[in-house]
Amino acid sequence: MASVGLTPQLLGQAFPFHIAFKANGELVQCGQVIKRMCPELGRAKLVTEVFRIDRPSDVELDFEAIRAQPRTVFILECTARPFKLKGAMMHLAEAGVMLFLGSPWISELTELTDLGLHLNDFAVHDQVVDCLFLIQSQQAALSDVRKLASQQSVKLAQQQATLLEVEKLARERLEKELELARQIQVGILPRQLAAEGLELTAYMQTATEVGGDYYDVLPVEGGCWIGIGDVSGHGVTSGLIMLMVQSVIAALVAKDPMASPRDAVTVLNRVLYENIRHRLIKDDFVTLSLLRVSERRIVFAGAHEEFLVCRGRTGQTESVATPGTWLGVMADVGGFTTETTVDLEEDDVVVLYTDGITEARNAQGKQYGLERLGEAVRRSRHAPIEEIRDNVMQDVASWSAMRDDDATLILLRRSN
Amino acid sequence: MYGLVNKAVVDLVTSKFGAETWTKIKQKADVDIDVFVSMDGYPDDITYRLVGAASEVLKITPEQVLEAFGEYWVLYTAQEGYGPLLNASGTNLREFLMNLDALHARVAMTMSNLKPPRFKVVDVDPKTMLLEYRSTREGLAPMVVGLLKGLGIRFSTPIEISHTKRADHEEFKIRVLPAA
Numbered sequence: 001m002a003s004v005g006l007t008p009q010l011l012g013q014a015f016p017f018h019i020a021f022k023a024n025g026e027l028v029q030c031g032q033v034i035k036r037m038c039p040e041l042g043r044a045k046l047v048t049e050v051f052r053i054d055r056p057s058d059v060e061l062d063f064e065a066i067r068a069q070p071r072t073v074f075i076l077e078c079t080a081r082p083f084k085l086k087g088a089m090m091h092l093a094e095a096g097v098m099l100f101l102g103s104p105w106i107s108e109l110t111e112l113t114d115l116g117l118h119l120n121d122f123a124v125h126d127q128v129v130d131c132l133f134l135i136q137s138q139q140a141a142l143s144d145v146r147k148l149a150s151q152q153s154v155k156l157a158q159q160q161a162t163l164l165e166v167e168k169l170a171r172e173r174l175e176k177e178l179e180l181a182r183q184i185q186v187g188i189l190p191r192q193l194a195a196e197g198l199e200l201t202a203y204m205q206t207a208t209e210v211g212g213d214y215y216d217v218l219p220v221e222g223g224c225w226i227g228i229g230d231v232s233g234h235g236v237t238s239g240l241i242m243l244m245v246q247s248v249i250a251a252l253v254a255k256d257p258m259a260s261p262r263d264a265v266t267v268l269n270r271v272l273y274e275n276i277r278h279r280l281i282k283d284d285f286v287t288l289s290l291l292r293v294s295e296r297r298i299v300f301a302g303a304h305e306e307f308l309v310c311r312g313r314t315g316q317t318e319s320v321a322t323p324g325t326w327l328g329v330m331a332d333v334g335g336f337t338t339e340t341t342v343d344l345e346e347d348d349v350v351v352l353y354t355d356g357i358t359e360a361r362n363a364q365g366k367q368y369g370l371e372r373l374g375e376a377v378r379r380s381r382h383a384p385i386e387e388i389r390d391n392v393m394q395d396v397a398s399w400s401a402m403r404d405d406d407a408t409l410i411l412l413r414r415s416n
Numbered sequence: 417m418y419g420l421v422n423k424a425v426v427d428l429v430t431s432k433f434g435a436e437t438w439t440k441i442k443q444k445a446d447v448d449i450d451v452f453v454s455m456d457g458y459p460d461d462i463t464y465r466l467v468g469a470a471s472e473v474l475k476i477t478p479e480q481v482l483e484a485f486g487e488y489w490v491l492y493t494a495q496e497g498y499g500p501l502l503n504a505s506g507t508n509l510r511e512f513l514m515n516l517d518a519l520h521a522r523v524a525m526t527m528s529n530l531k532p533p534r535f536k537v538v539d540v541d542p543k544t545m546l547l548e549y550r551s552t553r554e555g556l557a558p559m560v561v562g563l564l565k566g567l568g569i570r571f572s573t574p575i576e577i578s579h580t581k582r583a584d585h586e587e588f589k590i591r592v593l594p595a596a
Binding site for chain 2: 109110111112113117118119120129130132133134136137139140141143144147148151
């Protein structure tokens with residue numbers, strides 16, 4: 001088969017960046033484009049005047065050293081101009097010449113401009129330019145991804161800001177409602193506690209978090225009526241229910257100060273049941289003990305916390321159960337409501353409270369409890385009634401720093 | 417068309433008329449794409465619909481839209497990182513046009529679905545040349561006019577363009593005017 005060779009002109013076209021040199025380093029010829037890139041090449045005698053080998057790093061630009069490295073990628077660095085060439089060294093044995101065939105080693109499009117290279121300067125078969133396009137398209141893809149990512153994070157931040165704003169508004173609304181409920185709760189408390197033949201004092205602490213405590217004292221001839229209880233839930237609905245409880249009891253007592261507490265509780269339940277279930281359409285309920293108190297006797301009905309009677313003479317503390325059921329849950333509680341009578345003697349102290357007192361927890365999670373309450377009252381049972389109250393509240397405070405629930409305490413004693 | 421083309425349309429409209437106008441055009445064209453991906457292919461139909469909608473919203477003819485877009489394309493590709501390649505493709509208008517097919521052939525290396533137009537330069541006299549344009553796509557000749565205008569600006573070469581429809585191609589006669 002006939003073979004073809006390349007004339008120096010064709011070699012120049014096929015390899016515009018080629019360099020040929022002899023065993024002694026003498027330059028034989030080079031491509032037109034490389035000559036333009038490095039005008040010093042045209043004047044140089046030896047290849048080593050304008051080039052050195054960058055890689056392999058341990059090979060000198062020496063004929064024999066290069067010959068010993070067949071099939072190696074060479075990177076030539078121009079020492080006169082800032083560029084490198086990448087390619088192969090071919091040993092033409094017959095001519096005694098080493099031929100470098102390669103292209104500028106560039107990795108960014110901008111280097112084309114820096115080196116003053118045009119697309120026409122590259123041989124048509126040269127893939128260096130294709131590589132540059134590839135790199136460019138990679139960068140375009142990357143910048144698209146970055147743009148998308150940043151748009152995404154902006155959107156996310158906006159959504160979060162909106163969400164926070166909505167949450168804040170909801171929280172503010174809730175806070176307003178709780179404040180309103182607290183105003184109702186505190187607003188209907190009796191302003192002055194006074195009852196014929198009785199010393200009376202009360203303490204109430206309201207916590208908006210849980211809330212719902214209710215108490216009332218209605219003075220009547222020869223004594224008073226006392227209500228103490230708890231409305232489920234918190235917020236405006238609880239406040240409204242407290243108003244109902246207060247109004248119904250006040251109306252019943254005004255009509256008949258000597259009414260039966262059992263009857264009063266039964267009527268109150270009927271009103272609450274109708275109003276809560278059928279008008280407000282809620283499922284709230286009330287626990288309440290209603291006491292008719294005279295100098296010598298307490299008659300009561302309705303289920304709330306058991307209460308304490310601290311006997312003045314002996315210092316013995318008795319707890320009195322308050323049997324019954326929730327109010328506002330069923331139409332008629334008559335069958336569950338009983339009336340109980342407790343006789344009072346001189347200096348007996350009656351202690352009414354809500355669970356905020358007895359369930360106050362100390363650092364170890366232990367509840368204050370009924371026993372401690374009874375003991376605190378017993379210790380100071382002969383002191384003025386306000387002093388007993390302050391002692392008890394101090395005792396509770398030293399037991400528990402937490403104030404996360406309503407707490408109510410009512411003390412009463414037969415006057416001397 | 418590659419996303420790069422549609423991105424250029426977005427960029428042209430938003431930079432000259434604002435994001436709201438772009439939203440209107442997108443709605444009118446019934447195109448529901450927020451971000452075009454440069455190296456992804458999109459149906460030609462999307463680009464044509466955008467041009468049609470832009471014409472309606474901006475109250476100019478589709479030909480004017482295409483011409484404005486052609487002119488912008490030269491600017492846009494340079495700004496999107498292809499500047500050095502444009503530089504390397506020629507130092508004057510004629511050289512650049514001569515290399516246009518080679519440029520597209522290189523681009524096709526990475527955009528394998530590219531259906532680039534074909535350009536051929538025929539010299540008439542030292543001041544005049546004919547550019548023959550062949551494309552598989554219909555109706556984009558006004559865009560070529562815009563491209564030539566953009567290139568005239570790029571190479572600071574004032575030119576006069578006349579367009580003739582030939583049997584199997586479009587022909588643009590380009591006359592270089594004396595520099596102002």
